[in-house]
Amino acid sequence: MEYYKITSEEIDINQVITSVIRPEAGAINTFIGTVREFTGEKQTVSLQYEAYPSMAEKQLKRIGIEIREQWPNVQTSIVHRIGKLAISDIAVVIAVASPHRAESYEASRYAIERIKEIVPIWKKEYWTDGQEWIGDQLENTAYKNGAPKEEKE
Amino acid sequence: MITVLFFAKQQEQLGLEKVERSESKLPVSELKQKLIEDYPELSLAHTMTAINEEYAEEDQIINDRDVVAFIPPVSGG
Numbered sequence: 001m002e003y004y005k006i007t008s009e010e011i012d013i014n015q016v017i018t019s020v021i022r023p024e025a026g027a028i029n030t031f032i033g034t035v036r037e038f039t040g041e042k043q044t045v046s047l048q049y050e051a052y053p054s055m056a057e058k059q060l061k062r063i064g065i066e067i068r069e070q071w072p073n074v075q076t077s078i079v080h081r082i083g084k085l086a087i088s089d090i091a092v093v094i095a096v097a098s099p100h101r102a103e104s105y106e107a108s109r110y111a112i113e114r115i116k117e118i119v120p121i122w123k124k125e126y127w128t129d130g131q132e133w134i135g136d137q138l139e140n141t142a143y144k145n146g147a148p149k150e151e152k153e
Numbered sequence: 154m155i156t157v158l159f160f161a162k163q164q165e166q167l168g169l170e171k172v173e174r175s176e177s178k179l180p181v182s183e184l185k186q187k188l189i190e191d192y193p194e195l196s197l198a199h200t201m202t203a204i205n206e207e208y209a210e211e212d213q214i215i216n217d218r219d220v221v222a223f224i225p226p227v228s229g230g
Contacts, residue, residue: 033230049229050160050161051229052158052160052203052206052222052224054206055203055206055207055222056229058206058207080229080230091229091230092229092230112230115229115230116227116228116229116230117227118208118227119227119229120160120203120222120224120227121227121228121229121230122160122161122162122225122227122228122229123228123229124161133161133162133165133225133228134228135161135162135199135225135226135227135228
């Protein structure tokens with residue numbers, strides 16, 4: 001059974017994977033996002049994720065719906081952790097099950113890119129020399145006001 | 154009465170997670186303008202808006218008892 005969750009607990013990877021298993025699937029792709037120590041020359045000591053949990057879960061579910069519109073037989077579960085995380089801690093787990101392997105890679109990639117666009121989760125990095133809320137990870141020069149547009153393929 | 158939620162950097166700028174406002178029946182853009190006047194330390198640039206947990210456009214009307222959330226650039230993943 002697919003699920004979409006924001007949690008302050010450690011993520012149980014197996015639970016996310018198991019949730020998408022079904023007889024029709026011939027592939028399960030798992031993406032695990034972890035806390036990176038170095039970004040260029042900046043050294044991260046720890047970081048903190050904050051979310052608007054109820055809306056974030058709705059947006060994760062919306063990503064699941066968008067995925068099924070593009071890849072009809074795919075099952076997706078996404079869990080994102082919030083709170084204070086240390087280097088190498090798991091921040092996000094995405095499991096995608098599909099009849100054939102190609103869709104599972106494509107849908108998994110789509111899910112993580114969409115998380116970075118529409119899901120209200122924010123990361124605050126604590127570096128050796130300061131701290132900052134991180135925004136606009138996609139490095140778009142302009143972050144427009146208003147509602148995000150539907151992704152078009 | 155409407156409820157306005159703030160997150161991340163904006164929450165820190167204001168020292169507030171939420172405020173209750175008496176106005177309603179106004180577009181998002183007008184609420185933003187009023188908030189910026191009331192809180193000079195608040196920056197709402199590059200910020201999306203959600204009404205009742207759904208993204209809203211600048212001209213969408215906020216009704217009585219709506220929950221409005223300002224969504225600065227997200228950085229999950």
